[in-house]
Amino acid sequence: MTDRPWKLGIDLGGTKILAAVIGPDNAILSRAKKKTKVELGAEAVLERIAQTAEEALQLASGSAEAIACAGIGAPGPLDPETGVVLEAPNLQWKEVALTAWLSERLGIPSYLSNDVNAGTWGEYVLGAGQGSRSCIGVFVGTGIGGGLVINGQLYDGASHIAGEIGHMCLDPNGPVCGCGRRGCLEAFASRTAMTRDLLNESKKRDREIPEVIEKGQLIRSKEFRKKLSAGDPSYVRVFEGATECLGRGLASVTNLLNPDCIILGGGVVEALGSAYVDRVREVLAAHAFPTAVGALRLVPAALGDDAGVLGAALLAQMQHERRPRREPASVS
Ligand SMILES: [Zn+2]
Incomplete structure (x- = not known):
């Protein structure tokens, strides 16, 4: 949809969270970064992810309405179909329904991918x-x-x-x-x-x-x-x-x-x-x-830290475009 021209990419790591707003030509419009602070627990980390995303949106002078979809790369094992991080030792997470929470909190349909797959896909499409x-x-x-x-x-x-x-x-x-x-x-x-x-x-x-x-x-x-x-x-x-x-x-x-x-x-x-x-x-x-x-x-590699956010956003876009149209979207 042309009225939602942007994508959001998020890279969740054990030490830092990166978020970027990405334009229709895959150029990065803004970047935001926060420490993960795993020790605060899963709920606090989820909130920090949302805050990092919101900061990136503010820096791009945009709002959730401009974003077609969000992609988040996280350490696994995880299930990209259900959006659940099954187990992530460096986040001390077990069975966290990451994208359900994020879609609801941000008001943006969100999709999950493995962080290394996201980085590889970013480099494959736009980098080395x-x-x-x-x-x-x-x-x-x-x-x-x-x-x-x-x-x-x-x-x-x-x-x-x-x-x-x-x-x-x-x-x-x-x-x-x-x-x-x-x-x-x-x-x-x-x-x-x-x-x-x-x-x-x-x-x-x-x-x-x-x-x-x-x-x-x-x-x-x-x-x-x-x-x-x-x-x-x-x-x-x-x-x-x-x-x-x-x-x-x-x-x-x-x-x-x-x-x-x-x-x-x-x-x-x-x-x-x-x-x-x-x-x-x-x-x-x-x-x-x-x-x-x-x-x-x-x-x-050519993209450094940008590979993860770009790849997560591009993979999310593919999942978003493939989603069954007749089912109600997770966010109205
Ligand atoms: Zn080993």
């Missing part, structure tokens, strides 16, 4: 994946998330959980992963794993333990970049180990799916830049079938 047919998004941060676009369609599998690249097993005797299993890619190449390896390297080489790690926090990606560029041998070893594992993991993915594009995004990739992407590409090329490697473009 433009022009590709089968595209895989891999986001490296405290964990490693993956999203799959196969032949131009988002692929989320039989129960909406496809794309869990981070939990591909590289070594059954490897380090314990956050999921409880051993040797997952995430347990070798996430920022959490890099922090653990850095601590071990520092102890082994009898070097000073980085201050943040001493405080029990994860190494910051920017600090890692500084030490790596300065040639600190502990950081170089950890970098080589992490990129080796990611490259080998993505070689398996390349052999399995033969994509024409893999996008690397997330905080670690943004901070370490082309050195990281080039090294992953080199390892991948050494371990995947040459025919598959020849067809593949491995590129850094």
Whole structure:
């Protein structure tokens, strides 16, 4: 409908909530951001989501009447059909009917997607994946998330959980992963794993333990970049180990799916830049079938934080346009 020309995109994470108002040409008209504050409980977080959305609307000098639909990307497992977040450990949520609440509260029909799928779809349509047919998004941060676009369609599998690249097993005797299993890619190449390896390297080489790690926090990606560029041998070893594992993991993915594009995004990739992407590409090329490697473009993400809000809004628009017309809309 032309009288509702805008879309709303929301990205719900464990630490921050992002919202953006998106114009008919998919340009971002305004952005708003709030801390999630998980510790306040689900009801308070829901209210903060609505407030972030309203702030974005105000900044765009618009109201709910201008918005055709809202899309929210959230950590899963979740059900995009019912709009329920089934379980999200980093939000401490179980069975939260997110879109029913949001549709009612904002007066805007709202749709749910997995946050990594939303980021991948945003990059596929508007970012680094433009022009590709089968595209895989891999986001490296405290964990490693993956999203799959196969032949131009988002692929989320039989129960909406496809794309869990981070939990591909590289070594059954490897380090314990956050999921409880051993040797997952995430347990070798996430920022959490890099922090653990850095601590071990520092102890082994009898070097000073980085201050943040001493405080029990994860190494910051920017600090890692500084030490790596300065040639600190502990950081170089950890970098080589992490990129080796990611490259080998993505070689398996390349052999399995033969994509024409893999996008690397997330905080670690943004901070370490082309050195990281080039090294992953080199390892991948050494371990995947040459025919598959020849067809593949491995590129850094282009949209940063905007990928999640854009992707969530675009996926919502598709769901909104597909909805059964005869049934009453969830919001009158
Ligand atoms: Zn795992």
